[in-house]
Amino acid sequence: MSKLVVTSIGPASSVQDGGRPGSQRYGLTPSGAMDRLALAAANTLVGNDLFAAAVEIGPFGASFTAHGGAVRVALAGAPRNADIGGRAVAFDSSVTLADGETLTLGFARGGSFSYLAIEHGIAGEPMFGSLAVNARAGLGSPYPRPLQSGDELKTQAASGAAERRIELPATPEAPIRVLFGPQDDEFSDENKKLFVDSEWKISATSDRMGYRLEGPQIKHLHGHNIVSDGTVNGSIQVPGNGQPIALMPDRGTSGGYPKIATVISADFGRFAQISAGRPFRFKAVTMAEAQAETKTFRDLLRSLPDRLRGIDEFGLNIEALRDANVAGQAVSATDAATWQVAAAG
Amino acid sequence: MPETLNPPRLLPSGDSAITVEFSRTIDEAANRRVLALDRLIAAEPIAGITETVPTYRSLLVHYDPVQIDFDALGEQLLARAEQALPTAAGTRRWRIPVAYGGEHGADLEDVAKTLNTTPDDIVARHVAGDYRVAMIGFTPGWSYLSGLETFLHMPRRQNPRLLTPAGTVSIGGIQTGVQCLAGPSGWHLLGRTAVRTYQLHRDPIFLLEPGDAITFTAVDAKTFADQDRAAEAGAFIAELVTP
Numbered sequence: 001m002s003k004l005v006v007t008s009i010g011p012a013s014s015v016q017d018g019g020r021p022g023s024q025r026y027g028l029t030p031s032g033a034m035d036r037l038a039l040a041a042a043n044t045l046v047g048n049d050l051f052a053a054a055v056e057i058g059p060f061g062a063s064f065t066a067h068g069g070a071v072r073v074a075l076a077g078a079p080r081n082a083d084i085g086g087r088a089v090a091f092d093s094s095v096t097l098a099d100g101e102t103l104t105l106g107f108a109r110g111g112s113f114s115y116l117a118i119e120h121g122i123a124g125e126p127m128f129g130s131l132a133v134n135a136r137a138g139l140g141s142p143y144p145r146p147l148q149s150g151d152e153l154k155t156q157a158a159s160g161a162a163e164r165r166i167e168l169p170a171t172p173e174a175p176i177r178v179l180f181g182p183q184d185d186e187f188s189d190e191n192k193k194l195f196v197d198s199e200w201k202i203s204a205t206s207d208r209m210g211y212r213l214e215g216p217q218i219k220h221l222h223g224h225n226i227v228s229d230g231t232v233n234g235s236i237q238v239p240g241n242g243q244p245i246a247l248m249p250d251r252g253t254s255g256g257y258p259k260i261a262t263v264i265s266a267d268f269g270r271f272a273q274i275s276a277g278r279p280f281r282f283k284a285v286t287m288a289e290a291q292a293e294t295k296t297f298r299d300l301l302r303s304l305p306d307r308l309r310g311i312d313e314f315g316l317n318i319e320a321l322r323d324a325n326v327a328g329q330a331v332s333a334t335d336a337a338t339w340q341v342a343a344a345g
Numbered sequence: 346m347p348e349t350l351n352p353p354r355l356l357p358s359g360d361s362a363i364t365v366e367f368s369r370t371i372d373e374a375a376n377r378r379v380l381a382l383d384r385l386i387a388a389e390p391i392a393g394i395t396e397t398v399p400t401y402r403s404l405l406v407h408y409d410p411v412q413i414d415f416d417a418l419g420e421q422l423l424a425r426a427e428q429a430l431p432t433a434a435g436t437r438r439w440r441i442p443v444a445y446g447g448e449h450g451a452d453l454e455d456v457a458k459t460l461n462t463t464p465d466d467i468v469a470r471h472v473a474g475d476y477r478v479a480m481i482g483f484t485p486g487w488s489y490l491s492g493l494e495t496f497l498h499m500p501r502r503q504n505p506r507l508l509t510p511a512g513t514v515s516i517g518g519i520q521t522g523v524q525c526l527a528g529p530s531g532w533h534l535l536g537r538t539a540v541r542t543y544q545l546h547r548d549p550i551f552l553l554e555p556g557d558a559i560t561f562t563a564v565d566a567k568t569f570a571d572q573d574r575a576a577e578a579g580a581f582i583a584e585l586v587t588p
Contacts, residue, residue: 021407024398025383026543026551028485127545136526137485138545182356182364227371228482228489230398230405232362254400254482262359265410290360291410298411 002069002158004118006151007102010060012207014146015122015153018051020130020139024230024253031132031139031249034113034208035269037168037301038077042117044304045074045094045164053124053131055116055147059275063104064116064153066097072119072158073097076166078111078273093165093311094119096158111273119161123154134250164308169300175283176271178236178261179290183226186258187238191218195244195260196284204276208250211271217242220258228256234263234271248272266293349375353403353426355419360410365422368402371519373491376479377431379404380556382422385429391421399555400480401489436477438558440584441523443514444569445471445536452502452533456516459499468563470497471514471535476521476559481551486525486543488553493521505531512537512573514561523559536563539572540583547579560586 016039019032033039033056040050048054055064061080064073074094075082082089082105089095089103091114097103108114124131124141133140143151184192194216203212213236224240231237235247237257246263247255263271264285274280285293349368356364365382368375376399383399386406393413398405408418445468446453457464476490493516501517509515509530514523517532524530525543538561542552553559564572576582 022396023485023551024396024405024407025481025555026485027481027483027487028543028551136528137543138526179357179359182358182366227369227401228480229364229366229400229403230358230362230482232358232405232407234359252483253398254480259358262357264360266360287357287360287415291414294360294410 001123002071002099002155003067004064004071004073004097004153004155005067006147006149006153007063007065008149009062009147010058011146012058012060013062014056014133014135015053015124015140015143016056016132017053017130019132019249020128020134023128027253028128028137029134029249029251029253030233031134031208032130033115033132034249034272035077035115037269037297038113038115038273039117040301040304041092041166041168042074042076042115044308045076045092045166046072046117046119047159047161048117048119048121050301050304052117053122054118055122055153057105057108057114057116059108059112061104061106063102064097065102066099067152069099070158071097071155072161073103074117074164075105075114076117076168077114078108080108080114081106090165092168094163096160096163108275110275112275113273118153118155119158120156136250163311165311166304167307167309171270171273175281176274177264177267177285177290177293178234178282179264179287180261180284181259182229182262183258184260186220186222186226187218187260188221192260194218196282199279199281201279202274202276206276208248210248210251211246213244213246215243218244218260224257226256226258228254231255231259232262234265234268235259236261236263246271264290264293266290266297349378352423353378355422357415358405360415362405362407363415363419363422364403364405365426366403371401371479371491374431375402376477376491378426378429381429381431382426383555385425389425391418391425393418398482400482401491436556436558437554438560438586439553440586441514441538441540441559441561442564442568442572442582443472443536443538443561444566445563447566449510449566449569450514450534450536452515453535456499456533456535460496467497467535470494471516471521472561472563474521474561476561478553478555478557478559479520480555481542481553484524484526484528486541486551486553488523488542488559490521490523490559493519497521499533501531502533505529509534510537512539512541514538537569538582539569539576540581541576544576544579552581552583
């Protein structure tokens, strides 16, 4: 059996998959990947089910070493510098680590979470149909906690299949769309307008339970205590201090603060990827628009296998390398000669 | 009850969930209607609903908007809400042992002081109550109970504790509850039970259901310790009382 050993990893990195919905009535939150599109893209590249378990890597660096045979992996999500023994590895592509080789990843650039999918998946014992880590509930496999150095992710030996890249639509630099409700009537029109008209930042104290939003103070009409009711991914609750908290996949299943709005499901992954401190805005949309976007997003997920492409005979994937380096300083995105140097290096 | 909304309000919780709100306050009648609608949906499913989450005053209905849209589902939910009749019949009753006070109930003395009575009186009153699981939420197995007598109603702590023990039985506002896992809480800690309302590798993993009736019995610290060991090995400890 092959395995990928975690040789170094920062906090906020864990095994995640499509999560475990279905037991929220018992207080069990669904967990699962912050960015489902990126998870699905990484899995598609190595032939896994869209929402198979993969490594969700937080903003910091990480490295993984193959043991006991070759391991085929794929990277998607927040881009970062990646190499195997100095050989650059592109995002949105698959790559095979030979036995003993180490994949080294830098800090996330232009996002928070990257996904490392492993061909044949990660061996583990599903609980409620999922390997996703929910540390508070003691759930997750192979480890019911965030990953640490020395952890082993067991899998099967690489199939030797040809490497692939995947063509994903560009992520729009657009406001995060929300639907008002369920408790928007706890806020004045003026405060609702303030919410959608203002620039926001995600606080550095945010985590998989909730993103604290920094911006103007949103005031309640009738105080901040409501009787607890159910929450969803993307519920934006406003506690007493007027600084909203967006609820993420490890949220409590119920909450006692008024919820002014909810991030639409099609934008949730894009929202989850906003790095701490980077300004962004919300935009209110209609139910019809939000539900149409859900269909579009579902179609995009379904189209992923059709978006796979081959990689040229040199194992280089120029487009993906260029994309991965857009935020970097070393490489010009327009200069073909620079590309070849970067790729060869 | 005047607070109960008839028909309930349909509130969008994003594009994939509807909050069916029967009341804005904690209200026994509304909670019974929530649970009745929940049961009716379970008995006669609506295509597109993926999961329901009952709470004190509302039913959160998760759905797949690709299968059914907000308006179509809303219409069906209103029809079901009208049909769903609250019934008390068929509810299970559990007896849950609690070690009150001392190291297991750090706030018992203070609660007694605040309410101008003795710790024994607080325990006697809490044990005398006839409770119902109004909802389970926040963290796995955290069971919120309705039926706390008015005398025991008191505001939550000014400073919530960041860590309270697993199995804590506490009061807060007009509610009492049993939490399963250690975690933060702003409630007043009266005691601890060995009962695990959530335990992996046990069948069932979740012991209590919304709507279950609950009574508490007082046990001493030694009994708690014995029960805790047995519970760790998978024993329910909670006793199912046949009606």
